[in-house]
Amino acid sequence: MNAFKLKTLVFAAALVGSASATAAGNATATLTNTATIVASCTLGATGFTNTYDPVTANATAPVRDATASVTYTCTNGGTGALIALDGGNHETGTSAVPIRHLAGATNTTDLLAYNLYQEPTYTTPWGYAAAAELAAIEDGVQHVLTVYTEIPAGQSLLHVDTYSDTVTATITF
Template sequence: MFRLILILAAPLFFFLSSGPAQAQAANCSFNVSNVDFGSVDTLAGAAVDTAATVSVSCMPVTGARVRACISLGAGSGGATAGLRHMLSGADILDYNLYQDAARTIPWGTRLDPSLGTPVALDFSGAGGTQNINVYGRVFGAQQAASAGLYTSSLTATDVMLNAVDYGGVPSDCSAIMTNTKTAGPVVVQAEIDANCFVAAQNIDFGNQGGLAADVDSTGEIDVTCTPGLGYTVALDNGLTGTGPTTRQMALGGDAITYGLYKDGARSQPWGVSGAQRLSGTGAGAAQTLPVYARVPAQTTPPAGTYSDTVVVTVEY
């Protein structure tokens, strides 16, 4: 008896998809310029923008294309809730770095997603160099920041590039951890200048039937200075006055004598000499300084509207 056995050997085929093949052989270099905001006037309350340059050169080793991912971290100033900080001693100035000129897409790092995402650059098989901007913004409404130089240093742990060769669909930057290159330090800095704003309210003594008795009134001067900044406020003698208590409101050839004072008792004249000035320290917000005015009893001049102009000077 013969037994015939026919064995059918089915060929086995393995299909490999052309997904994100990463041959970890890209050759890249890069550098990032410093981010300098220059002088920042925090009292103005507006944002201040600047830009720096990122230059990336890549050459694929395998002949495929290259994806390079550039990460920018928080730096020595740190970050809170996605906002980076520059420091001047214990004082903080908030800023951020962005991928776009509209400052809507934060430039971050794969190591800290709260800062945003890295920037991905793709290079053809021929390789080359790409120059792009990193856009910076110091946020407005930071009047509480004192004058001084604010800095943050982005070191090698903050400024990184990861790259891969690829032949199909490139991976997202969050998954590219090969061929790490670092740069830095990249210095981010801004100088807050000492500054003051001043606004004055007119003083009106009202309508008077005569000047046989003292007539008092008050006004206000609002001074806004950088926090911690010492300042003095001087009031000149007006157009024709000879001293802080002998200023004159005039109408033609006639005049009414009056004085301006620092205190409600009208005992401390407010003028231009050292002791007559009023001193203060800036707080980053408007400080209201009362001005106490007095027309002393005197001979009543002809009826009419009498006026004078006093110049307010803030020195710091």
């Protein structure tokens, strides 16, 4: 190839490479992005285990040395979440002051009374009526609430057995 043709070819390639397309116009659009954080809570619970001696140790003194717990997390900024504990499977009393009972595994009609409280002074029963619920802290952080348990003294007519009950914790948000 001669030098003239080579120079012409290089010049033509440079011209084509430097040419730009002429735009006829342009259009724009925006994306509006949103996310809504909804009120939400999680809830967990752990029951208590204890022993009861109706003849000697607990003839006149209640058992108050075991605790249960309720664990929860609620969305930050929520309003009005409430935690309630129902009366269990063998409840008497009222929804504000439920009297719960543990039932015997063998002697199922034997009922051992027990109480659940919101504080270690054993003065505020934990129930499920509006006045007996506990307000939850809604800050996005896990919280553990101690449930203070009491088995009242003087329940001496019950048989030797293992007693149990199931209480359901509910959080309303």
